[in-house]
Amino acid sequence: MSAKTIGYVGLGIMGMPMAKNLVDAGYPVVGHNRSRDPVDELVEYGGEGAGTPREAAAKADVVITCLPDSETVEEVVLGDDGVADGLDDGEAVIDMSTISPPVAEALADRLVQKGIHFMDAPVSGGESGAIEGTLSIMVGGDEDVVDDHNDILETLGETITHCGESGTGQITKACNQLVVSGMIEVVAEGFVFAHQAGADLDAVYDAISGGSCRGFVMDHHGTHMLDGDHEPGFYSSYMYKDLSYAVEAAKEYGAPVPTTAVTHELYKSTIESGYGQEKNTAVIKVLENMAGGIDVGGDS
Amino acid sequence: MSAKTIGYVGLGIMGMPMAKNLVDAGYPVVGHNRSRDPVDELVEYGGEGAGTPREAAAKADVVITCLPDSETVEEVVLGDDGVADGLDDGEAVIDMSTISPPVAEALADRLVQKGIHFMDAPVSGGESGAIEGTLSIMVGGDEDVVDDHNDILETLGETITHCGESGTGQITKACNQLVVSGMIEVVAEGFVFAHQAGADLDAVYDAISGGSCRGFVMDHHGTHMLDGDHEPGFYSSYMYKDLSYAVEAAKEYGAPVPTTAVTHELYKSTIESGYGQEKNTAVIKVLENMAGGIDVGGDS
Numbered sequence: 001m002s003a004k005t006i007g008y009v010g011l012g013i014m015g016m017p018m019a020k021n022l023v024d025a026g027y028p029v030v031g032h033n034r035s036r037d038p039v040d041e042l043v044e045y046g047g048e049g050a051g052t053p054r055e056a057a058a059k060a061d062v063v064i065t066c067l068p069d070s071e072t073v074e075e076v077v078l079g080d081d082g083v084a085d086g087l088d089d090g091e092a093v094i095d096m097s098t099i100s101p102p103v104a105e106a107l108a109d110r111l112v113q114k115g116i117h118f119m120d121a122p123v124s125g126g127e128s129g130a131i132e133g134t135l136s137i138m139v140g141g142d143e144d145v146v147d148d149h150n151d152i153l154e155t156l157g158e159t160i161t162h163c164g165e166s167g168t169g170q171i172t173k174a175c176n177q178l179v180v181s182g183m184i185e186v187v188a189e190g191f192v193f194a195h196q197a198g199a200d201l202d203a204v205y206d207a208i209s210g211g212s213c214r215g216f217v218m219d220h221h222g223t224h225m226l227d228g229d230h231e232p233g234f235y236s237s238y239m240y241k242d243l244s245y246a247v248e249a250a251k252e253y254g255a256p257v258p259t260t261a262v263t264h265e266l267y268k269s270t271i272e273s274g275y276g277q278e279k280n281t282a283v284i285k286v287l288e289n290m291a292g293g294i295d296v297g298g299d300s
Numbered sequence: 301m302s303a304k305t306i307g308y309v310g311l312g313i314m315g316m317p318m319a320k321n322l323v324d325a326g327y328p329v330v331g332h333n334r335s336r337d338p339v340d341e342l343v344e345y346g347g348e349g350a351g352t353p354r355e356a357a358a359k360a361d362v363v364i365t366c367l368p369d370s371e372t373v374e375e376v377v378l379g380d381d382g383v384a385d386g387l388d389d390g391e392a393v394i395d396m397s398t399i400s401p402p403v404a405e406a407l408a409d410r411l412v413q414k415g416i417h418f419m420d421a422p423v424s425g426g427e428s429g430a431i432e433g434t435l436s437i438m439v440g441g442d443e444d445v446v447d448d449h450n451d452i453l454e455t456l457g458e459t460i461t462h463c464g465e466s467g468t469g470q471i472t473k474a475c476n477q478l479v480v481s482g483m484i485e486v487v488a489e490g491f492v493f494a495h496q497a498g499a500d501l502d503a504v505y506d507a508i509s510g511g512s513c514r515g516f517v518m519d520h521h522g523t524h525m526l527d528g529d530h531e532p533g534f535y536s537s538y539m540y541k542d543l544s545y546a547v548e549a550a551k552e553y554g555a556p557v558p559t560t561a562v563t564h565e566l567y568k569s570t571i572e573s574g575y576g577q578e579k580n581t582a583v584i585k586v587l588e589n590m591a592g593g594i595d596v597g598g599d600s
Contacts, residue, residue, distance in 0.1 A: 101497060124511055138507050161507040164500050171497040175490045176508040182486025182559065183513065189557050190479040193546070196555035197401060197471040200464050207438050207461040208476040211424050213483065215515015246493070255496035256590040257489050258566065259482065259559045266558065290556040 003027050006152065007060030009053050009076055009083065010097070011038035014123070015066035017131040018096070018156050023047050025155045032056040053077075057086025062149060063093050069241065070099040077107060084114055092117035092145060094152070096137075098177075100245040101170040102252045104140070108166035117145045118166050122173040123157065126234060134158040138176075140169035174249055177242040178260050181280070183217040185263045188284035191225055195296045201226055224281045228297020233279035240267040240276070303327050306452065307360030309353050309376055309383065310397070311338035314423070315366035317431040318396070318456050323347050325455045332356040353377070357386025362449060363393050369541065370399040377407060384414055392417035392445060394452070396437075398477075400545040401470040402552045404440070408466035417445045418466050422473040423457065426534055434458040438476075440469035474549055477542040478560050481580065483517040485563045488584035491525055495596045501526055521581050528597020530578040530585075537576035539583075540567040 003026055008019040011033040022029050023046045031042040032050040039049040050056035053076045057063045063083045067073050073095055077083045083093060093111060095104065095118070108118040119141035129135040135157035139146055146153075146162050153160045163172045190213075194204045205226060209218045224230065243264040250257045266286050273289065275282035288294045303326055308319040311333040322329050323346045331342040332350040339349040350356035353376045357363045363383045367373050373395055377383045383393060393411060395404065395418070408418040419441035429435040435457035439446055446453075446462050453460045463472045490513075494504045505526060509518045524530065543564040550557045566586050573589065575582035588594045 136507070136511055159510065161503060163503045163507060167497075168499050168503070171494060171499045172504050172507045175494045175499075175504055176511060176513060178493060179486050179490040179508060179518075180512045182489070183483050183515075183517075185559055186479050186482030186486070186563075189482070189555075189560055190475045193478060193550055193553065193555040193557065194471060194475045196553040197467075197549065198553075199468050199471045199475075203461060203463045203468070204472050204475055207436070207463060207472045208479060210459065211436055211476060212480045212516050212520075213476060215483075215517065216512050217483075217515065218479075220512075249497065250493055253493065253496040253498075254591060255489075255493040256587050257493060258587075259485055259562045260489055262559045262562055263486075287556050287558075291554060 004061040004152070005030065005059060007032070007050070007056035007063035007083070008066070009033070009056055009063060010066040011042055012066065013127050014130045016041070017127070018064070018066060019047065020045055021133050021155055022152070027152070027155075030056045030059045052081040053083045054081040054086035057083040061091055062152070063087065065093065065095045065097060067097045069097070070103040070245070073097050073099050074103065074107065078110060084111060084116060087116050089115035090117070092119065092149065094119045094121050094149060096121045096123055098122040098173055098242055098245070099170060101167055101174055101249045104170040105167035117142065119146060119149065120166060120169040121153065122169055124173070124176065125157070137161070138163055138169040138172040140164055140166045140171070171249070174242070174246040177239065178246045178257065180217065181239055181243055181263050181267070182259055184221045184280060185266060185283055187217055187222050188225060188281070188287055191296050192284065192287045192291055192294070195294060196291055201296065221281050224279065225284050225296060228295065230275070230278040230282045230285075232277065235276060236267060236270045236278055236280050236282045237276035239280040240264070240271055243267055304361040304452070305330065305359060307332070307350070307356035307363035307383070308366070309333070309356055309363060310366040311342055312366065313427050314430045316341070317427070318364070318366060319347065320345055321433050321455055322452070327452070327455075330356045330359045352381040353383045354381040354386035357383040361391055362452070363387065365393065365395045365397060367397045369397070370403040370545070373397050373399050374403065374407065378410060384411060384416060387416050389415040390417070392419065392449065394419045394421050394449060396421045396423055398422045398473055398542055398545070399470060401467055401474055401549045404470040405467035417442065419446060419449065420466060420469040421453065422469055424473070424476060425457070437461070438463055438469040438472040440464055440466045440471070471549070474542065474546040477539065478546045478557065480517065481539055481543055481563050481567070482559055484521045484580060485566060485583055487517055487522050488525060488581070488587055491596050492584065492587045492591055492594070495594060496591055501596065524579065524581045525584050525596060528595065530575070530582045532577065533579035535576060536567060536570045536578055536580050536582045539580040540564070540571055540576070543567055
């Protein structure tokens with residue numbers, strides 16, 4: 001069996017290095033992007049270019065989309081000159097964007113009606129993971145279909161988890177973002193509390209980071225907050241978008257999210273306060289402003 | 301220098317094994333407890349008994365208190381027949397209870413006026429840590445005074461962190477409880493969300509526990525929730541008490557605690573729903589009830 005031809009729509013910060021990794025692995029890749037420069041860059045790298053999502057899909061056996069939000073994915077897949085118009089019966093879409101779980105489920109239903117397979121496959125691991133091919137990929141879709149595209153997924157990521165039917169990849173991603181943002185936010189509350197109480201934050205960090213609070217968030221986000229280092233990383237604006245999807249989905253599914261609703265509001269304030277393009281740790285700045293303009297990062 | 305004689309007030313689940321460890325280490329220990337049976341048990345173990353906190357203090361060079369709440373500590377230390385009345389100038393109180401940080405600071409001030417040293421030294425590590433002498437102890441107090449009692453602290457715990465002046469031990473403990481409870485609560489929200497969305501919770505756990513959510517809370521509290529295992533462990537009612545101190549202290553210090561305030565309310569509901577004597581993971585039952593009486597632990 002020869003390698004599948006892959007249509008790749010969305011050659012951004014994440015999509016471009018993923019498309020290049022597919023070229024490196026020997027796949028024919030036909031790229032499309034709303035602006036033209038990234039398409040030229042991919043062609044120079046050894047790919048092929050397409051003027052519309054439909055054209056990329058027509059030349060391909062499977063189309064990967066890597067786009068900023070639910071609306072864009074719906075438009076690119078189902079809109080005029082969209083991916084669905086270019087694919088044949090039995091071909092597939094892999095959406096690696098992070099979008100709303102109910103939108104992903106609806107998209108899967110629409111495509112199944114057209115005889116097209118759909119996998120939702122959002123990732124974590126960021127730009128460096130995309131470049132190095134070490135992403136964690138959470139996949140929802142029929143087992144046979146996922147198996148049939150495993151070679152592609154393994155080219156792009158290191159940890160591939162098949163979470164269940166279509167939509168469960170986005171549900172798992174939303175769950176991850178909900179939990180990690182809550183952990184980041186409450187670590188920020190803890191540091192602002194300790195600062196306001198007049199404690200030495202380095203001593204507090206030493207005491208609590210070795211106990212029941214220990215883990216990735218304390219080690220990474222916690223130390224970045226104490227260092228006042230909010231260079232991205234993962235933008236606060238992206239975390240807000242992901243939490244918006246989680247909160248909307250929670251309403252749809254009938255799940256109570258009392259603290260996530262508050263964290264979602266705090267990320268909204270993070271953006272409104274002008275910190276949207278800083279790392280997701282910048283939520284601490286909202287708390288610092290609430291406390292009268294303190295700077296926890298200045299303590300250490 | 302011969303070993304200090306230690307008064308020990310509060311021979312409960314935590315206090316009794318700590319007092320016995322001091323006897324084992326060769327310290328003369330004079331125990332007092334509101335009810336008499338634990339005093340008899342300590343005497344049988346090789347300690348001495350006292351009828352009042354004052355009597356224990358009068359026979360001792362340093363008094364350790366290990367009591368349920370702020371009010372009891374204030375009463376035992378400063379009340380009639382209290383510890384302060386029995387100690388001489390330059391002797392010391394080590395309060396190993398978890399109490400309100402501002403109360404600890406006020407207690408320190410009152411004792412200093414009487415010429416008595418005060419250290420707040422709350423612990424984490426639970427009953428097993430108390431029995432095995434492996435507690436983590438967060439100490440606030442003058443450096444010289446803490447150094448002078450380090451042999452005692454090292455008999456009781458494995459990790460001794462000197463956090464700063466009097467009160468900073470309780471501030472650090474409150475910060476720890478605020479952060480860990482928020483982490484537990486948001487993991488609970490994540491699992492209830494994933495359950496309501498129809499996802500396979502074992503797959504969700506596998507996908508998110510290896511990534512940015514990884515750590516002690518996910519490994520321990522997370523798996524206990526998925527197993528439906530809420531055997532104590534650390535009672536939900538104790539977590540509620542600790543959070544009450546944190547929220548009160550946050551008001552006193554001018555620290556915003558938007559998600560902790562919600563988590564505090566959810567632990568109140570945990571108690572009001574009859575789960576106070578279950579482990580602090582039982583907060584998930586409040587969310588399960590809010591979602592219409594589901595059982596996440598029944599999924600796995």
